[in-house]
Amino acid sequence: MRILVVGGGTGGTIVANNLARRLAPEIRARKAWITMLSASDRHMYQPGLLYVAFGQMMPDELYRDQQSLLESSIDFHVDPVETFELDKNQVKTKSGALHAYDVLVIATGSRVMPKKIPGLEEGAETFYTEAGAVKLFKALREFEGGKVCIVVGVPHKCPIAPVEVTFSLHDYFKTRGIRDKVHIKYNYPINRIHSIENVAKWAQPEFDRMGVEYETLFNVEAVDVENKVVKSLEGSEDRYDLLISIPEHHGMDVIESNNLGPDGWIPTDRHKLTMEGHDNVYVVGDTTNLPVSKTGSAAHFEAEVIAENIASIVKIGTPVKDYDGKVYCFIEAGHDRATYAMFNYENPPDLKAANKSMHWFKMSYNKMYWASVRGLL
Ligand SMILES: Cc1cc2nc3c(=O)[nH]c(=O)nc-3n(C[C@H](O)[C@H](O)[C@H](O)COP(=O)(O)OP(=O)(O)OC[C@H]3O[C@@H](n4cnc5c(N)ncnc54)[C@H](O)[C@@H]3O)c2cc1C
Numbered sequence: 001m002r003i004l005v006v007g008g009g010t011g012g013t014i015v016a017n018n019l020a021r022r023l024a025p026e027i028r029a030r031k032a033w034i035t036m037l038s039a040s041d042r043h044m045y046q047p048g049l050l051y052v053a054f055g056q057m058m059p060d061e062l063y064r065d066q067q068s069l070l071e072s073s074i075d076f077h078v079d080p081v082e083t084f085e086l087d088k089n090q091v092k093t094k095s096g097a098l099h100a101y102d103v104l105v106i107a108t109g110s111r112v113m114p115k116k117i118p119g120l121e122e123g124a125e126t127f128y129t130e131a132g133a134v135k136l137f138k139a140l141r142e143f144e145g146g147k148v149c150i151v152v153g154v155p156h157k158c159p160i161a162p163v164e165v166t167f168s169l170h171d172y173f174k175t176r177g178i179r180d181k182v183h184i185k186y187n188y189p190i191n192r193i194h195s196i197e198n199v200a201k202w203a204q205p206e207f208d209r210m211g212v213e214y215e216t217l218f219n220v221e222a223v224d225v226e227n228k229v230v231k232s233l234e235g236s237e238d239r240y241d242l243l244i245s246i247p248e249h250h251g252m253d254v255i256e257s258n259n260l261g262p263d264g265w266i267p268t269d270r271h272k273l274t275m276e277g278h279d280n281v282y283v284v285g286d287t288t289n290l291p292v293s294k295t296g297s298a299a300h301f302e303a304e305v306i307a308e309n310i311a312s313i314v315k316i317g318t319p320v321k322d323y324d325g326k327v328y329c330f331i332e333a334g335h336d337r338a339t340y341a342m343f344n345y346e347n348p349p350d351l352k353a354a355n356k357s358m359h360w361f362k363m364s365y366n367k368m369y370w371a372s373v374r375g376l377l
Contacts, residue, residue, distance in 0.1 A: 005037060006081050010303075014300055017070060018303065020073050027073045035099060045366070045370075047366070049062070050161065052127070052130070053133040053165070057134070059130050062130070082094055086278055093280050104281045105281075105310075106284070106287060107285050110157055115250075120245055123225040135200075147183045147239065152174040159329075160331050163186075164331060165246075167333050170211075184212045198351050202351040206334075252287065266291035270291075285303075296369075297329060301323065302323055327343055337356055338358035
């Protein structure tokens with residue numbers, strides 16, 4: 001069986017490594033082959049971007065060489081896919097190569113779309129890219145006081161990031177001794193301060209305690225860069241000195257240009273994780289259209305189900321597992337404290353008070369990630 005994994009980020013790497021171990025006898029017997037095509041020879045630990053934005057990590061700490069993370073039996077190529085020919089079970093790459101498969105795993109992730117809002121790219125800082133995180137840190141270093149506004153587009157990956165960046169701003173200015181000179185204003189698009197109800201209930205008193213102002217039902221319409229004003233579709237206007245944006249995301253351009261799903265989100269069976277209408281195509285991570293948070297942890301849990309099912313199809317002819325929508329998010333809450341949210345399709349998260357040990361667990365996980373994508377955790 002020829003297994004082709006497209007995308008070498010969190011989801012694709014865990015699927016490929018997990019499969020390489022499960023199918024080691026079949027690979028040795030030349031009955032199974034695993035190929036990975038990716039767009040980069042480097043793998044980025046994206047959650048680290050938040051730490052880069054506050055000067056707590058250097059950008060080069062976020063990267064590992066992708067080949068070094070993969071089991072040696074995986075045939076890895078840096079050659080992005082340009083065309084998916086699902087009816088012919090093959091893809092074409094940028095270099096012109098044709099890769100035929102029996103089973104395809106699509107794990108191409110997602111991207112920010114700041115250009116959708118006039119003025120947002122020019123007017124707002126964002127920590128969702130390496131260059132953006134470094135630029136935000138420089139802007140924060142120069143900031144001596146005034147109003148910092150946070151605005152959020154949906155959908156976006158890491159739904160916890162808006163509250164985490166707000167807590168981090170509070171801490172950062174406090175440490176610099178200028179918190180009393182900074183007005184932090186958090187704007188959120190729906191009618192509570194977070195999409196996950198229990199996160200909203202937990203975060204609101206934290207914001208109150210920290211003196212963070214918040215406004216809900218604030219969907220950004222445009223940014224007036226010259227006058228430093230952000231306007232919402234709902235009609236309100238916010239003047240800012242520093243604007244921080246978490247822009248709306250789409251799936252990757254290659255998914256949109258191949259018409260695999262509106263806005264690059266691929267219609268995916270919520271339990272089997274196959275692409276709707278294509279039983280031999282699996283979808284993992286951000287690029288699914290599933291109603292779960294676009295996080296590395298969701299990608300991880302999905303990847304384990306997909307790998308187990310592809311391996312069991314090879315071995316006994318049938319899949320054995322269903323994905324239950326599991327997500328686990330750390331939430332950095334400031335003052336060296338953190339909590340977590342664990343939930344699935346059926347059960348909402350039950351948030352505990354933030355504490356120091358969860359913060360140190362998260363700091364350790366920042367290192368353990370590399371063992372996790374190798375499939376060792
Ligand atoms: C600031 C920030 C903070 C975050 N914090 C957290 C957190 O605390 N916890 C958490 O769980 N998640 C967090 N995330 C989200 C997490 O990083 C993503 O959800 C996760 O990486 C998604 O995995 P993925 O495999 O779907 O995509 P990615 O990891 O993005 O990988 C996509 C891969 O596809 C490749 N690719 C793209 N186009 C092509 C193509 N045409 N052909 C072949 N390959 C291609 C890319 O090179 C890349 O290797 C955070 C993200 C950000 C930006």
